[in-house]
Each structure stands twice: as structure tokens, then as C-alpha cells.
Amino acid sequence: MDIVEAFSSPTLKDLQDNGGLVQIWKIMAADGLNKLSEQERRDASKLIGLLIGDPSGFTAIPSLIVKANNGDPLALVQVLTFFARFKAGNFSDSLPNNVNRADDAFLDSTTASGDSVYHDAMSTAIGDDLATKRNFYNAIDTGNGHNVIVHGGLDYDEIGGIPFVNGRETNPAQIAEAVRANPNYTQGSQVCFASCWSGTSGTAQQLADELKAPVFAPSRPVAWDSVTKNWVFDTDVFGIGDVPRPDIKPIWQMFYPSGK
Incomplete structure (x- = not known):
């Protein structure tokens, strides 16, 4: 299962059961959350809030996940870049314009x-x-x-x-x-x-x-x-x-x- 499939799961339980969270954690904290620095942990809390506040992820990156799910390779790259930026310490606090x-x-x-x-x-x-x-x-x-x-x-x-x-x-x-x-x-x-x-x-x-x-x-x-x-x-x-x-x-x- 890839990141896009994990984020398109209809419920939080599905996200847990289908292994999506495991895939996300491989990007967020490959060595486990307890290995993160204080700053990395604070950054992780932003994404944790995003995930359990809106398990589908639609609010954070509303159209990209839909496009990626429909086979758009550019959208898939953008979704993966979203997580790569987090891993690099460049996670954004931004919300949709509306x-x-x-x-x-x-x-x-x-x-x-x-x-x-x-x-x-x-x-x-x-x-x-x-x-x-x-x-x-x-x-x-x-x-x-x-x-x-x-x-x-x-x-x-x-x-x-x-x-x-x-x-x-x-x-x-x-x-x-x-x-x-x-x-x-x-x-x-x-x-x-x-x-x-x-x-x-x-x-x-x-x-x-x-x-x-x-x-x-x-x-x-x-x-x-x-x-x-x-x-x-x-x-x-x-x-x-x-x-x-x-x-x-x-x-x-x-x-x-x-x-x-």
C-alpha cells in the first residue's frame, strides 16, 4: 500500500487496519517517535493533528490526493513531497485559502x-x-x-x-x-x-x-x-x-x- 491509498481510506480505523499508518511512519519517523528530537516531535504533532483531525487528508491537500488517486503522476509526486518536506523539517502550517x-x-x-x-x-x-x-x-x-x-x-x-x-x-x-x-x-x-x-x-x-x-x-x-x-x-x-x-x-x- 502506498501513501495515497493510505490517505484515501474512508475511516481512521481503516487507516490503521490497512497499514497506511505504518507507511506514513516510515517517512515521518523511521526509527520511531521516541528517537525524534524535541523540534522534530513538535513538527510531528502538527502532522498527527492533521491525520486524526481529518483522517482522509482532504482538508490539508484537498485536490492533490484526489488527482493522485486517479492516476495523476504529478499529483502523486506532490503528495509524497508534502511528507518529504516534513521529514526535512520544512512542514508547513498553511491551510487551504478558503x-x-x-x-x-x-x-x-x-x-x-x-x-x-x-x-x-x-x-x-x-x-x-x-x-x-x-x-x-x-x-x-x-x-x-x-x-x-x-x-x-x-x-x-x-x-x-x-x-x-x-x-x-x-x-x-x-x-x-x-x-x-x-x-x-x-x-x-x-x-x-x-x-x-x-x-x-x-x-x-x-x-x-x-x-x-x-x-x-x-x-x-x-x-x-x-x-x-x-x-x-x-x-x-x-x-x-x-x-x-x-x-x-x-x-x-x-x-x-x-x-x-
Whole structure:
């Protein structure tokens, strides 16, 4: 099976079962994810977000995959070049041109540090990178509260976790401010904190204290899966043996404001 066949799989499960992910990993990380440098791992997370946010890959390179599937040799070369650029460290954060119009429609404000804040009926997102936008534009109500989408990591200080936006540190106070500014969010209501590692780093507890509301948060990296219409863990896609920190099990936890 080649890369194009893998990306044209109709479901994420098919992508796993038919060996497509194995082929992708041969290009992304021939020696395994744990062998990647920190920068390579950050770059890999972009593509991981792309894959499980839109398993078909149509949003990232919408027409090329279709053309390649129909036997266009030039399109096939372009698709393979897309992955070769990733391997060389030149992966692009760009989205299709029509996303710019959507950005204008949903861009509501900026944080104190100047990062974009996006609002819609069920979500608040902070950041302009591909993975954040993809999750924001695709996520729907899962029954776990208002979606709050922002990059997170395992970094923390004496206060708690340190989330990142556009490569810069932010904090739960800024995130809470962005959520409260969303007219669709009901003050004090539960949120679904779709921020990687937030249930492990302490960020989820901080956000619960800031919002004075329950926060449902993941222990590991997550992204929106457009097939199952829900948030999925990195381990759902790649297996526990091929991800950083396999000792941290994939669970969602509820965090309540301190003292409640």
C-alpha cells in the first residue's frame, strides 16, 4: 500500500487496519517517535493533528490526493513531497485559502499577548496554527461541555502547567478570559478542555479555579476525529508503544474548582 491509498481510506480505523499508518511512519519517523528530537516531535504533532483531525487528508491537500488517486503522476509526486518536506523539517502550517474567510467570520478578539481567539457556538480556541484551527472548525458538542482548544504540554512551573499559543507561553487566566468572552458560553458551566496533557500538567485544575467551573480534561495529547465525531488520544491512532511517555495512560478526568 502506498501513501495515497493510505490517505484515501474512508475511516481512521481503516487507516490503521490497512497499514497506511505504518507507511506514513516510515517517512515521518523511521526509527520511531521516541528517537525524534524535541523540534522534530513538535513538527510531528502538527502532522498527527492533521491525520486524526481529518483522517482522509482532504482538508490539508484537498485536490492533490484526489488527482493522485486517479492516476495523476504529478499529483502523486506532490503528495509524497508534502511528507518529504516534513521529514526535512520544512512542514508547513498553511491551510487551504478558503479558510481565511472562515477565520474572519469567527475571529473574535486577541489575548493580552496578541494571540487570536476564535469563538463559535460550542468552542473557544486560541492560536493560529493548523492543528488548532482544524480542531476548532470541526469540533462539535460531545456532551462534555464547551470545547476549549489550545496547545498544551508537560511543561510546568511552581504554579502549574504552562500551555503554549503560537510558540509562546500563555496561562490559564488568559484562557479563562477568552472563554468568558465567548457570548455562547454560560458562566460557571462545564468545559471540555481539549488541550494536550492538561489533565496531567496541572493546567486543567488551574482553569477550573479560574473559571469556577468543572473542567473535563485529557491526560495525553488529543485531537478531533472527524470520523467518530469526538476527541481521540494519540494512543488511539499510533498505539501506546509509539508515543512519548507511554507510562501516562490515556484517560479523561473531571477537575472541580478548589474547595468544591
